[in-house]
Amino acid sequence: MSLLKPQAVSAPRQWIRRYGMLLVLLAMMLLASLLSDRFLTSNNLMNVTRQVAINAILAAGMTVVILSGGIDLSVGSVLALTGAVGAGMIAAGGNWLVAALAMLGLGTLLGAVNGFFVAYGQLPPFIVTLAMMAFARGATLVYTNGRPITVLNNAFQWFGHGSVGPVPAPVAIMIILYLAFYIFLNRTTLGRLIYAVGGNERAARMSGVRVNFIKVLVYAMSGFTAGFAGIVLTSRLFSAQPTAGTSYELDAIAAVILGGTSLSGGRGSVTGTIIGAFIIGILGNVLNLLNVSSFYQDVAKGVVILVAVLLDRLIHAGGKGSLRKGVAPRAQQA
Amino acid sequence: MAGISKAFPGVIALDGVDFEVRAGEVHALLGENGAGKSTLVKIMTGVYEKDSGEMYVRGEKVEIRSPLDAQRLGIRIIHQEFTLINDMSVAENIFLDAMGSRMLSWVPYRRMRAESRELLKRLGLHHVSVDALVRDLSVAEQQIVEIARALREEAAVIIMDEPTAALTDAEVERLMDIIRQLRASGTGIVYISHKLDEVMAIADRATVLRDGRLVGTKPMAELTRDEIVRMMVGRPLTKLYVRNHKPTSEVALEVRDLSVPGRVHGASLVAHKGEVVGITGLMGAGQSELVRAIFGAVPRSGGEIKLHGRPVDIRSPQDAIRHGIALLTENRKEEGLVLLLSVVANSSLAALEKVSRFGFVDVAKERRQAADYVERLAIKTPSLDQEVDSLSGGNQQKVVLSKWLATDADVIIMAEPTRGIDVGAKAEVYALIDELAGQGKTILLVSSELPEVINLSDRIYVMHEGRIVAELDAANTSQEEIGHYATGGTRHESA
Numbered sequence: 001m002s003l004l005k006p007q008a009v010s011a012p013r014q015w016i017r018r019y020g021m022l023l024v025l026l027a028m029m030l031l032a033s034l035l036s037d038r039f040l041t042s043n044n045l046m047n048v049t050r051q052v053a054i055n056a057i058l059a060a061g062m063t064v065v066i067l068s069g070g071i072d073l074s075v076g077s078v079l080a081l082t083g084a085v086g087a088g089m090i091a092a093g094g095n096w097l098v099a100a101l102a103m104l105g106l107g108t109l110l111g112a113v114n115g116f117f118v119a120y121g122q123l124p125p126f127i128v129t130l131a132m133m134a135f136a137r138g139a140t141l142v143y144t145n146g147r148p149i150t151v152l153n154n155a156f157q158w159f160g161h162g163s164v165g166p167v168p169a170p171v172a173i174m175i176i177l178y179l180a181f182y183i184f185l186n187r188t189t190l191g192r193l194i195y196a197v198g199g200n201e202r203a204a205r206m207s208g209v210r211v212n213f214i215k216v217l218v219y220a221m222s223g224f225t226a227g228f229a230g231i232v233l234t235s236r237l238f239s240a241q242p243t244a245g246t247s248y249e250l251d252a253i254a255a256v257i258l259g260g261t262s263l264s265g266g267r268g269s270v271t272g273t274i275i276g277a278f279i280i281g282i283l284g285n286v287l288n289l290l291n292v293s294s295f296y297q298d299v300a301k302g303v304v305i306l307v308a309v310l311l312d313r314l315i316h317a318g319g320k321g322s323l324r325k326g327v328a329p330r331a332q333q334a
Numbered sequence: 335m336a337g338i339s340k341a342f343p344g345v346i347a348l349d350g351v352d353f354e355v356r357a358g359e360v361h362a363l364l365g366e367n368g369a370g371k372s373t374l375v376k377i378m379t380g381v382y383e384k385d386s387g388e389m390y391v392r393g394e395k396v397e398i399r400s401p402l403d404a405q406r407l408g409i410r411i412i413h414q415e416f417t418l419i420n421d422m423s424v425a426e427n428i429f430l431d432a433m434g435s436r437m438l439s440w441v442p443y444r445r446m447r448a449e450s451r452e453l454l455k456r457l458g459l460h461h462v463s464v465d466a467l468v469r470d471l472s473v474a475e476q477q478i479v480e481i482a483r484a485l486r487e488e489a490a491v492i493i494m495d496e497p498t499a500a501l502t503d504a505e506v507e508r509l510m511d512i513i514r515q516l517r518a519s520g521t522g523i524v525y526i527s528h529k530l531d532e533v534m535a536i537a538d539r540a541t542v543l544r545d546g547r548l549v550g551t552k553p554m555a556e557l558t559r560d561e562i563v564r565m566m567v568g569r570p571l572t573k574l575y576v577r578n579h580k581p582t583s584e585v586a587l588e589v590r591d592l593s594v595p596g597r598v599h600g601a602s603l604v605a606h607k608g609e610v611v612g613i614t615g616l617m618g619a620g621q622s623e624l625v626r627a628i629f630g631a632v633p634r635s636g637g638e639i640k641l642h643g644r645p646v647d648i649r650s651p652q653d654a655i656r657h658g659i660a661l662l663t664e665n666r667k668e669e670g671l672v673l674l675l676s677v678v679a680n681s682s683l684a685a686l687e688k689v690s691r692f693g694f695v696d697v698a699k700e701r702r703q704a705a706d707y708v709e710r711l712a713i714k715t716p717s718l719d720q721e722v723d724s725l726s727g728g729n730q731q732k733v734v735l736s737k738w739l740a741t742d743a744d745v746i747i748m749a750e751p752t753r754g755i756d757v758g759a760k761a762e763v764y765a766l767i768d769e770l771a772g773q774g775k776t777i778l779l780v781s782s783e784l785p786e787v788i789n790l791s792d793r794i795y796v797m798h799e800g801r802i803v804a805e806l807d808a809a810n811t812s813q814e815e816i817g818h819y820a821t822g823g824t825r826h827e828s829a
Contacts, residue, residue: 187695189695195675195679203668203671207737208651208652
């Protein structure tokens, strides 16, 4: 039966639609290698990837939240708080593994608190996670007294400085997380329900989906990845900084959006997100190599995000005879 | 419009269709779902661009490339879903486009209110203040505001897409008056509806499309109902209603004294295995809340629900589904489907665990199940991976049905299962209801279409202002009797 076969993706438009952002990334890399001969060295590429890893880890959880139709502004602060608490435990003589697990647990817990208020308090995610962002940042400052906590523990250093074969540990963690998230979103029942909730919450509810549970789950997952990013960053810096992770949530959201995930939920993928994270990372790297001031880097980042998303919109909406054209303008009909 | 064609990937939606509307004419546009009506309308209103063909307005050749072009040429559409701004006043909504094109001037409130009042009066909406918020109006009133807006812009052609889908009989009557009035003042009206009685009453001419082709345009006076149906489906429709099932006397569902604060007051009903039980009444009489409460989707303040003689505690849709109850809601786009997801994903949504193992979706099994339903329910879709958004109304409804069939529920509640779907798809839904009852399922059919309720049900409950006021034997009742009870008549008077 022909219906059983997945839809063929032969048309060039569909190909572009699926791989458009990957093309943007490759074009950027091509341009970068023309502008700077240091770009395509293995040393530099490894360096970029290591830098991308932390944002990519955060963005994995962010993708899940945004797919469900929410947003999580608290990830940067949660990262800082988990880092501080973990560093504190190790500084007090605690076991590194216990500390790491505690960091993951704390992140997950804070995320679940977000989810609880979003789901059962029926508050807008923007407000709830904004409150958590302030709360967790404040708690970090209280806990650290505003001073960094140094971490000197050889085993713990692995997360930021170790490697698996030739692959740096943060990158390995990133790859494993993305594989797990990919399988979770595409193959598991819960993953499917996240798309359903993001696509149409009322329909999901009326189909017996436990929407509140799904919401708690997605924010908990985002908290978990924030905790993981906290481990890697603390390890990399040999210390927990009270201001660590400031505005990281914006980079994570940018990566998700660049990756083609719809801010209104229901459509998107982690494969897109990792491409988005690399676009942001490589942009910063190229500007560094070209000795552009970091002030201008933010300006450039803003422009690139806008242009890339605009391009994506054109790819999705454009073209006569595209069914999708009928979808988008429905709101403005008549 | 002459020789209009439009192709989508894999489908030719319109193939050389000619269509014209004269000034001062009501022209019905008919066809089954997927026949090309909406595509034609979308080309007229600039939502889609045509692939080929020519369009003329008042004899002049025009190109309509955007909704704005269409508006400038005086083509307006009134949808089932309105395009009013809920938090603005009636007057502001009527003048919305005028404000949009003169953004830099002061808002001429005095003139706006006066002209709006005039328009509403013309349309017989005396009792609504032009300062009222659209949010606070009834659906019928909002529709009239839409028409007022079209009138203010002196629309040459007004397209009405299923305008009566959400109206009561009295409101439909008033709309018909308004349409006659518009016709008399020279406006051309394109009238799209699945309700053939209405179409035959109001339209001057009818154009029928089938599979993207023009079947014909004829004066209404020369057409009979059967002829229209034959043109639409391409074959004489032998029987709309089938009834082969035989209800048993085994009680499947029993509801006692169920109340929903403010909406349902102490409703009791029974439904047997293999029985189709109709629940009807005027819009807002509490039918929808009653079945939602049974399904656990709205909280009930009291009452007992028994399934197969055992009391069950249903507090959420999950509970209901676990106990084998399904609810097909009356608004498939809002509550029935996840429009962004594929046919497969939608059809397995309510029973995902049935195609899952250890928390993982068994994709092959899921696709096989969906393919089965696509075949069994004759769902027309280019592929299983098609997003349901792009399917026609009837096919979307079948996807919702497949979702509930997949749960293997034995009590299936269907609220307005044929709303906004064409005759052919209706007949298929009716046949399916009969088939399900024949398999021993219990069907609660909530519908405001009396012929449907009478012809499919075994017994009928009539609701009025939140109470069940009558229980009737479908074989021995009439639309008049049901109408009598639905409007608050008592048993005594009816005799």
